[in-house]
Amino acid sequence: MKTLKYSRQRESIKSCLMGRRDHPTADDVYLTIRQEYPNISLGTVYRNLNLLVELGEAQKLSFGYGPDRFDADLTPHYHFICRQCGRVADLPLMPFSDLDCKAQQCCDGAIDSHLIYFYGLCKACGSSPAEYGRLPKDGSL
Amino acid sequence: MKTLKYSRQRESIKSCLMGRRDHPTADDVYLTIRQEYPNISLGTVYRNLNLLVELGEAQKLSFGYGPDRFDADLTPHYHFICRQCGRVADLPLMPFSDLDCKAQQCCDGAIDSHLIYFYGLCKACGSSPAEYGRLPKDGSL
DNA sequence: GTATAAAATAGTAACTGTTATTATTTTTAT
DNA sequence: ATAAAAATAATAACAGTTACTATTTTATAC
Numbered sequence: 001m002k003t004l005k006y007s008r009q010r011e012s013i014k015s016c017l018m019g020r021r022d023h024p025t026a027d028d029v030y031l032t033i034r035q036e037y038p039n040i041s042l043g044t045v046y047r048n049l050n051l052l053v054e055l056g057e058a059q060k061l062s063f064g065y066g067p068d069r070f071d072a073d074l075t076p077h078y079h080f081i082c083r084q085c086g087r088v089a090d091l092p093l094m095p096f097s098d099l100d101c102k103a104q105q106c107c108d109g110a111i112d113s114h115l116i117y118f119y120g121l122c123k124a125c126g127s128s129p130a131e132y133g134r135l136p137k138d139g140s141l
Numbered sequence: 142m143k144t145l146k147y148s149r150q151r152e153s154i155k156s157c158l159m160g161r162r163d164h165p166t167a168d169d170v171y172l173t174i175r176q177e178y179p180n181i182s183l184g185t186v187y188r189n190l191n192l193l194v195e196l197g198e199a200q201k202l203s204f205g206y207g208p209d210r211f212d213a214d215l216t217p218h219y220h221f222i223c224r225q226c227g228r229v230a231d232l233p234l235m236p237f238s239d240l241d242c243k244a245q246q247c248c249d250g251a252i253d254s255h256l257i258y259f260y261g262l263c264k265a266c267g268s269s270p271a272e273y274g275r276l277p278k279d280g281s282l
Numbered sequence: 283g284t285a286t287a288a289a290a291t292a293g294t295a296a297c298t299g300t301t302a303t304t305a306t307t308t309t310t311a312t
Numbered sequence: 313a314t315a316a317a318a319a320t321a322a323t324a325a326c327a328g329t330t331a332c333t334a335t336t337t338t339a340t341a342c
Contacts, residue, residue, distance in 0.1 A: 005289050005338050026329085041292045046329065048290095062205020067328060080248050091247050099237065100259065106232050107221050109263035116257045118241065122250035146309050146318050167300085182321045187300065189319095208299060 009033070009040055010048045014072075017049070017058055023069040023079075023088040061088065063117070082122035091118065150174070150181055151189045155213075158190070158199055164210040164220075164229040202229065204258070223263035232259065 016032050017024070024032075030045045049070050052058040061069040061079060069088060078091040096116075104111045157173050158165070165173075171186045190211050193199040202210040202220060210229060212220075219232045241252045 003288080003339090007290055007337075009291075039292065041294090043293080043330075044291060050330095060205065062203075064201065064203020064209065068205065078244065080244070080250055080252065082250060089248065089250065091244050093244060093247055096237075096240065096243075099257070102237075103219065103221070103232050103234060103259045106234055107230065107259070107261075109221055109223060109230065109261050110267050111221065111259045111261040112224075113261070114257055114259045116240070116255055118244045118248065118252045118255045120248075120250050120252040120254070126251050144310090144317080148308080148319055150320075180321065182323090184301075184322080185320060191301095 007048075009037060009044055010051070012036055013045060013048045014052060014057070017052070017070055017072040021073070021090070023061060023071050025067040025069055027067065029070070078116045078118060080118045080120065080122075082125055083119055084121055084125035087122050087124075089122065148189075150178060150185055151192070153177055154186060154189045155193060155198070158193070158211055158213040162214070162231070164202060164212050166208040166210055168208065170211070219257050219259065221259045221261065221263075223266055224260055225262055225266035228263050228265075230263065 012033050013029055016029055022028075026042065026046050026049055029049065030040070030042050033040050033045065049058065050060075052072075053060050053070070057074070058070050058072045059074070061071055063069075063081065066086065071090075073090060075092075076095045078093050078095075080089045080091050081087070082089075096114075099114055100111045103114070153174050154170055157170055163169075167183065167187050167190055170190065171181070171183050174181050174186065190199065191201075193213075194201050194211070198215070199211050199213045200215070202212055204210075204222065207227070212231075214231060216233075217236045219234050219236075221230045221232050222228070223230075237255075237257075240255055244255070245252045
């Protein structure tokens with residue numbers, strides 16, 4: 001079997017991810033780590049981020065646009081995405097476990113989980129006039 | 142302003158999309174239309190599908206893996222995705238409008254909508270042994 | 283400590299899904 | 313029929329991500 005070996009890059013990536021609440025992209029992490037390890041490659045960041053997800057030490061957030069984001073917060077929670085600036089915020093809500101039951105009643109497969117993204121305007125964007133959007137206006141969200 | 146002009150390709154794409162319930166990808170549509178218009182280009186399919194979404198005549202479903210899917214069913218409903226075969230099924234559920242209110246209580250932005258995907262095994266996959274998966278096993282869903 | 287095997291790395295190429303560009307064709311209004 | 317606007321096919325470019333390969337690092341056995 002494949003045993004896991006230590007790597008200082010992975011440690012750095014992990015602590016970087018755990019040290020922030022802003023749901024960074026792989027590239028965000030890459031730029032940060034590069035300050036400490038100038039030669040680190042983007043592929044290493046992707047590989048280790050995905051490894052952390054596999055190990056259950058982080059989760060990956062995939063929206064329908066732009067790069068995936070990573071979240072080291074393992075407590076159950078949903079996410080809020082600002083339509084204008086794309087910011088992702090944690091919503092410290094208890095999971096709505098009853099949703100699966102309700103959905104199950106009109107589904108002939110076996111539902112085991114669900115994912116919810118809430119959309120809207122964040123505080124900053126709501127109080128400032130819209131300039132340009134990072135999010136598509138085509139209703140695809 | 143930009144006025145819309147008729148195109149037989151667009152009509153074909155639209156009726157193709159409306160004629161099926163399986164949430165095809167742009168490439169699925171492309172392959173179908175090509176039987177009628179062998180020279181149609183994939184770009185035309187993408188352009189028109191996105192146009193239909195902009196016009197509110199279809200919706201785009203973006204999961205965190207693989208290509209986007211398109212759905213001409215405009216009635217409000219959620220979706221179920223099979224973890225094993227990737228099949229997407231409609232769930233004819235009334236929207237859970239109370240979720241936005243609940244989420245709003247722990248969010249300092251202004252929530253206006255949400256998106257839910259339910260995950261599990263479809264009927265076919267649930268009754269057959271897993272072979273290989275189309276979906277990532279990394280918990281990213 | 284050295285030797286060895288396994289795993290991780292940096293650097294790069296390749297890949298997937300999608301959008302942009304451009305010359306040509308089609309549609310629509312005059 | 314003519315002309316302007318829009319749509320097209322074909323292709324190139326693009327973003328995000330993964331795969332490949334030679335080299336380096338880590339862990340283990342002596």
